Amino acid sequence: MWEAKWNAFIKTFIESEGYIRVLTGLKNTALIAVIGLLIGIVIGTLIAIAAVTPKYKVAPRIFDGIGKVYVGFFRGTPMVVQLLLTYYVLLPLLGIKIDSLMVCIIVFGMNSGAYVSEIMRSGIQSVDGGQLEAARAVGLPYGTSMIKVVIPQAIKNILPTLGNEFITLIKETSVVSFVGALDLYTAFSYIGSNNYEFMVPYLVMAAIYLTLILVVTLLVRILERRMKKSDRRH
Amino acid sequence: MIDVINLQKSFGKKEVLKGVNVTIEEGEKVAIIGPSGSGKSTFLRCLNCLEDPTGGSIIFEGEDLADLKVDINKHRENIGMVFQHFNLFNNLTVKQNIMLAPVTLNKKKRAKNRRIKLYNAIFKKDKPLYAVSSLKDAKKEAEENALRLLNRIGLADKADVYPSTLSGGQKQRVAIVRALAMNPKVMLFDEPTSALDPEMVGEVLDLIKEVADEGMTMLIVTHEMGFAKNVASRVLFMDDGVIKEEGTPEQIFEHPECERLRDFLEKVL
């Protein structure tokens, strides 16, 4: 039985050019997860800085307020809902037409920003307060002190957690088909639906996701070790 | 050089500084001694507004630092600070630690110049620009200066290592030259040797003494009474948030007047 299923799979995969869809899906998954995480780190860092900035002045209080609402919304709703709302409600209302892949990248980035902000905040709080004081004491402005001294150390501390966030993003890319973007799920569904044989395609899909995530986990480990060099003696 | 007038600081309801009055003249080496919790660190940290004073004023170069509207960063460039726990930037190499502030200062000045140029262009004015070198030159200059300073403390070979690889004494000496790299007009030391192993205290005190002999104005909170005696031109005894007694080392250590100071000296000497 497996042989027939496997042959059917290979046939669609190669002859009907299913592999092109798979490669495109893989590329989209990577694009959404990587760019999404980068956007997430930028947004998350800004929100986290707003959260830890002393609130004597009005501006930090306003930014922190906006950040709290933002985080509340993106953590309080599922990614699919955010995608659907953006693609089918917000953009039509605004009369904007953008490619669904682009929408996915932006929504993933914004969603990730909410989670990264919490990660980043705990990262910032794990950096010894003397670091910021020393930076301020030599005359660096608050923002420069954060960006040059505190945030790099915070990122080092949260690298494993950021790796997890990246993995979550990779896994969540399996919902982008809801707004018509091509991903691994759409690619393998297509292959399966070609001759109604879903077992092999979905097994292969699972294997690809698993491999992807194992590789990413390994890369995070290596990166972590390299960033530890400022901790090592000699 | 620095006029401290009725300086007060409270943390919530807790009054820590209850009206400190003192004038620091240029070139003075002022040692601050006193029992734990008397407000020595808080006083020092108010001088560069790491803690915002809750009352009184600190007049430095014609401005009141206690006024929240002054550009405190500009003044901090002129007020070096050395901490008990060194606080070297862990994510930067030794050389980068020393270069960060001078290079940032250059960037800041060039950003200001851009704003002035824009202002001049829009309003047809002729506001003068700051004299400032290119970023490349500034980096080169900062690097040369950093290496010169490291050479001076015999740590040139450590320029490219991270602080975590240094001994406590080495860290503190780097922290001192990091402050020196900004050519400050005054330096504040908060118990610079208290976190060191005993065998490393000497090298740090020697460096501080060298800086003092070059004419730097400095305030040092210290428990090293011997050092205070030898280096200080004036000693302040702080107790319960005020300066209880002040004078030359000779007056303070040989002829203490108030009861609290005599008790204190008995305990520490």
Ligand SMILES: Nc1ncnc2c1ncn2[C@@H]1O[C@H](COP(=O)(O)OP(=O)(O)OP(=O)(O)O)[C@@H](O)[C@H]1O
């Ligand atoms: N950030 C803060 N919040 C609340 N209380 C503080 C804070 N910083 C200092 N204090 C309190 O202010 C008082 C004076 O502290 P300070 O550190 O100035 O004393 P000190 O003279 O430097 O003592 P030591 O010799 O132990 O360093 C202490 O009672 C301390 O608990």
Ligand SMILES: [Mg+2]
């Ligand atoms: Mg203290």
